[in-house]
Amino acid sequence: MSTGVVREADELGVDPEERPDLILVVDDDQDIASFVEFNLKMQGYEVIRAEHGQEALQLMEDRRPDLAVVDWMMPGMDGVELTRKLRAEPLTSALPVIMLTAKSMTVDKVVGLAAGVDDYLVKPFDTTELIARVQSTLRRNKEFREVSPLTGLPGNARVRREIADRMKAGGEYSVGYIDIDRFKSVNDVYGFDRGDEFIGALARSLHKAVTTVGPPSIFLGHIGGDDFVFICAPDQVLPLTKRTVTDFEQAADQLYDPSDAERGYIEVPDRRGNKNRAALVTLSIGVAQATVDGRKFTDPRVVIAVASEMKKVAKSQPGSYVAIDRRRSEAEPEE
Structure with a gap:
């Protein structure tokens, strides 16, 4: 790594x-x-x-x-x-x-x-x-x-403690790292207030998904800007992310100006005054997993780093995408 x-x-x-x-x-x-x-x-x-x-x-x-x-x-x-x-x-x-x-x-x-x-x-x-x-x-x-004033969700320090607690418990868990693709283009075209509305929409979509997926309890954190973290059981990852993506993309469409939403892109001016097309926002989600037969972690920093690494993989794919790390250990990547 x-x-x-x-x-x-x-x-x-x-x-x-x-x-x-x-x-x-x-x-x-x-x-x-x-x-x-x-x-x-x-x-x-x-x-x-x-x-x-x-x-x-x-x-x-x-x-x-x-x-x-x-x-x-x-x-x-x-x-x-x-x-x-x-x-x-x-x-x-x-x-x-x-x-x-x-x-x-x-x-x-x-x-x-x-x-x-x-x-x-x-x-x-x-x-x-x-x-x-x-x-x-x-x-x-x-x-x-530790609480984001925009979303009311716990921040960095609380996220670290939650991961450490899961490690001590010794069970299976997954840590997901989410951010909004092309979020900067929203801020550039519509301003920061509209950008905050997109962040709030993602927080609400995550809350709705958690309610739908049900127990065991799922932890949500907001670590700044458009970056969010979830901690859940491995078998909750796909139901949680699928519902989040579906709900957020529908909500985001309503936050664009109607003409932009209809044509499917916004025009972002560059420094020379030229307008470049930017597709509508999607989500990139990277997931690190600790399982009985798979990878083990001993440091919250490594878990966050793996989730961040997988988020970069997700960003290389078109549309909203979930990239899950399936390596068996920190030293032995899965073939």
Whole structure:
């Protein structure tokens, strides 16, 4: 297998080792900061500290924390102003913030929430509450990051975990990688909003197909753009993909301008103003399979790489096409 395919798997966000979450504690009260740091480290978190808002901003130029625990009352830049600055910067706009405060008045909480605070810890607080708030805030943030806002489907990290879980279970499974052929031509002619409608149509077609195929449960993921992943039992692959292709192609026809749909192609202008014909969209689907008598996998990256490799095979064929890897092992291709 080419190393280029494995590189593509890395670009999907595959990370061989999960590092502990990094938490930034910002508080000018050293006793409280030490208390928070000690208890977070006892739970396995990595912790960095800053005494005031400006120092926190400087730290974040070199480190990228997963969460910030910030005191409200600090000299110079207080916690609310720091939160506003974090929300205004693209690299830190999604950073979850827990505010430490002696203020329990509703109006004060409204001010913090308006600035972008995710949760509160009202002093005095105990270790149990601190850990519970940190864990729940991190979990919500990760779940939000892992879900595509366009389709509502899980993203890269969740896909990797699902494949790893199937590996540990030791049973048979298939991983399919889907994308829309000539999707760029849709964006070029109709714009990104129309392109999003095609992506949404594919997500709905996959959902309908899953409902039709029935148990065992089928996992769907959206890893970005027009790329989707499904994980299912090997005998579900053909019923699932056949229904998806049929439903999507019908839905896609309705998304083209009527004149384009009727003649069966769109005209895509090039840089010189010439118009080139692009056929209507179809689907390319590559499938990697782990079966009792067939291929075995030990790394989610390899599974994704094989599915991606087979998707390239599918793209070399006319129309919507499903290419299934039937090699018996990673070392012994089937003749």
